[in-house]
Amino acid sequence: MQIAIVLFDRFTALDAVGPYEMLCRIPGAETVFVAQQPGPVRNDCGDLALVAGKGLEEVPTPDIVLVPGGPGQNVQMANETLLDWLRSADASSTWTTSVCTGSLLLAAAGLLKGRRATSHWLAIDKLAMFGAEATGDRVVTDGKFITAAGVASGIDMGLSLVGKVAGDEYAQTVQLATEYDPQPPYDAGSPQKAPAVLVDNLRAKRRLILE
Amino acid sequence: MQIAIVLFDRFTALDAVGPYEMLCRIPGAETVFVAQQPGPVRNDCGDLALVAGKGLEEVPTPDIVLVPGGPGQNVQMANETLLDWLRSADASSTWTTSVCTGSLLLAAAGLLKGRRATSHWLAIDKLAMFGAEATGDRVVTDGKFITAAGVASGIDMGLSLVGKVAGDEYAQTVQLATEYDPQPPYDAGSPQKAPAVLVDNLRAKRRLILE
Numbered sequence: 281m282q283i284a285i286v287l288f289d290r291f292t293a294l295d296a297v298g299p300y301e302m303l304c305r306i307p308g309a310e311t312v313f314v315a316q317q318p319g320p321v322r323n324d325c326g327d328l329a330l331v332a333g334k335g336l337e338e339v340p341t342p343d344i345v346l347v348p349g350g351p352g353q354n355v356q357m358a359n360e361t362l363l364d365w366l367r368s369a370d371a372s373s374t375w376t377t378s379v380c381t382g383s384l385l386l387a388a389a390g391l392l393k394g395r396r397a398t399s400h401w402l403a404i405d406k407l408a409m410f411g412a413e414a415t416g417d418r419v420v421t422d423g424k425f426i427t428a429a430g431v432a433s434g435i436d437m438g439l440s441l442v443g444k445v446a447g448d449e450y451a452q453t454v455q456l457a458t459e460y461d462p463q464p465p466y467d468a469g470s471p472q473k474a475p476a477v478l479v480d481n482l483r484a485k486r487r488l489i490l491e
Numbered sequence: 492m493q494i495a496i497v498l499f500d501r502f503t504a505l506d507a508v509g510p511y512e513m514l515c516r517i518p519g520a521e522t523v524f525v526a527q528q529p530g531p532v533r534n535d536c537g538d539l540a541l542v543a544g545k546g547l548e549e550v551p552t553p554d555i556v557l558v559p560g561g562p563g564q565n566v567q568m569a570n571e572t573l574l575d576w577l578r579s580a581d582a583s584s585t586w587t588t589s590v591c592t593g594s595l596l597l598a599a600a601g602l603l604k605g606r607r608a609t610s611h612w613l614a615i616d617k618l619a620m621f622g623a624e625a626t627g628d629r630v631v632t633d634g635k636f637i638t639a640a641g642v643a644s645g646i647d648m649g650l651s652l653v654g655k656v657a658g659d660e661y662a663q664t665v666q667l668a669t670e671y672d673p674q675p676p677y678d679a680g681s682p683q684k685a686p687a688v689l690v691d692n693l694r695a696k697r698r699l700i701l702e
Contacts, residue, residue: 294512294669297539301505301642304536311538320531320542325515327522328508331531331540380670401670418674430670431512432646440676452679453689457700458505459591459612459641461680462673463629465651468663469672478664489668 281445283311284342284369286382287321287332288362290352294431295379296330299346299438305454306446314339316361324350336365341372344441348434349380349400354491356385363389375441376425379434381490383427387412395422400430401471402486432469435460492656494522495553495580497593498532498543499573501563505642506590507541510557510649516665517657525550527572535561547576552583555652559645560591560611565702567596574600586652587636590645592701594638598623606633611641612682613697643680646671 283303285296296313304311315321315332322329345366356362366389370376378386383399386392387410397412398404398420407414418429419437428437439460443451455461468474482489494514496507507524515522526532526543533540556577567573577600581587589597594610597603598621608623609615609631618625629640630648639648650671654662666672679685693700 292512293508297504297508300539301503304538311536313539325522327515327544328511328524329542329544331542333538333540418670418672419676430668432669432671432673435643436674436676443676448677449686449689452677452685453693455675455677455679456682456685456689457641457693458643459629459680460643460673460675461629461684462643462671462675463647464666464671464673465630465647465654466659466663466666468666469670471667473672474663474667475660478660478667482664482668 281306281309281344282339282342283309283344283346284314284339285311285346286348287313287315287330288352288356289322290324290350291321291348292350292380292431293323293328293330295348295350295382295434296346298432298435299379299441301458302435302438302442302454303344305457306442312339312342324352336362340368342369343373344375345369345373345377347378347382347385349378349382351489351491353381353385357388366391374424377427377437377441379428379437380430383407386425386427392425395425396420397422397425397427398429399427402482403490492517492520492555493550493553494520494555494557495525495550496522496557497559498524498526498541499563499567500533501535501561502532502559503561503591503642504534504539504541506559506561506593506645507557509643509646510590510652512669513646513649513653513665514555516668517653523550523553535563547573551579553580554584555586556580556584556588558589558593558596560589560593562700562702564592564596568599577602585635588638588648588652590639590648591641594618597636597638603636606636607631608633608636608638609640610638613693614701
């Protein structure tokens with residue numbers, strides 16, 4: 281089973297590595313980090329680079345496609361090479377997935393038309409521009425498309441996908457092996473839970489965060 | 492504020508990237524991925540490489556030291572170059588931290604003697620060999636030392652450290668920006684919560700997982 285995780289300049293590292301850490305444990309899984317050009321790809325903060333082992337054209341038919349988000353996604357919305365690859369890889373994939381604003385790339389490729397999907401809470405209203413139906417759920421499955429909300433939600437998506445591919449018991453083993461028993465020191469992880477003033481502050485900086 | 496995240500062959504990616512995604516958002520933070528030799532460093536699964544931007548000797552006095560774990564930690568227990576660097580970096584650090592079996596490296600460097608600390612649940616009994624007092628907590632703070640349990644617990648540790656360094660309100664903003672509102676699809680993330688048969692299975696494969 282081949283898993284392709286797409287990298288592009290200014291992606292968000294945890295969007296990719298969170299679900300990766302769950303998915304790479306699927307028995308027989310081969311994960312390939314892909315980018316337009318193979319080599320180091322720098323994240324949004326600029327101080328971390330992940331190595332893309334292969335170029336997009338070298339990985340034409342992955343079983344699972346995973347698209348992370350991050351402010352760099354904006355530029356990619358007009359990158360026809362990437363959008364074409366997403367359409368073509370999706371044509372034969374078993375699962376096509378995204379984390380955070382990665383869903384906007386799937387949407388821009390025309391893959392989420394008429395589908396339920398999610399994205400980062402600051403970007404979720406953009407899904408409708410591409411004919412997707414935005415839902416506030418953390419992980420949304422519609423047919424073979426699984427989209428996750430912001431950054432950390434990719435871990436929930438990844439673990440849930442391990443369950444679909446390798447069974448619930450195996451997924452529980454992965455959860456135990458990675459001690460994914462979250463105990464955040466605060467309870468401010470969604471706009472419904474965080475203090476209103478913090479939500480408003482981030483909304484005001486929305487462009488800064490997303491672009 | 493300089494944050495040094497240590498990489499070594501066969502580290503666990505989420506141990507490093509989970510807390511990184513929280514810490515890199517501290518205002519004015521400069522994160523440096525360091526390794527004995529700069530360049531790509533491959534993880535435990537073998538299909539992901541993170542780039543170490545600098546060698547250990549180029550980053551002598553970081554404010555925060557973060558040591559991830561992973562099966563590769565075993566070999567590093569005898570790497571005096573790394574252990575010396577840990578001792579020397581700790582001598583001037585504000586916080587010295589670890590995730591998963593990274594705490595065994597801090598312990599091997601002699602830094603956790605007489606301190607309360609934690610590690611991956613499969614490795615936690617090894618802490619006592621180095622004079623540390625093992626506790627079952629997910630994140631353990633003793634003076635300037637903060638150790639986290641297995642893999643995913645590094646995110647809780649990272650967010651808690653953001654709170655100590657930049658204040659509770661800022662940490663909540665980071666939690667909201669990264670949508671760290673975990674909703675795991677199963678409740679098997681600790682040996683207390685997982686089905687006993689899965690715990691026993693992993694215990695039986697302990698060597699395989701840790702080495």
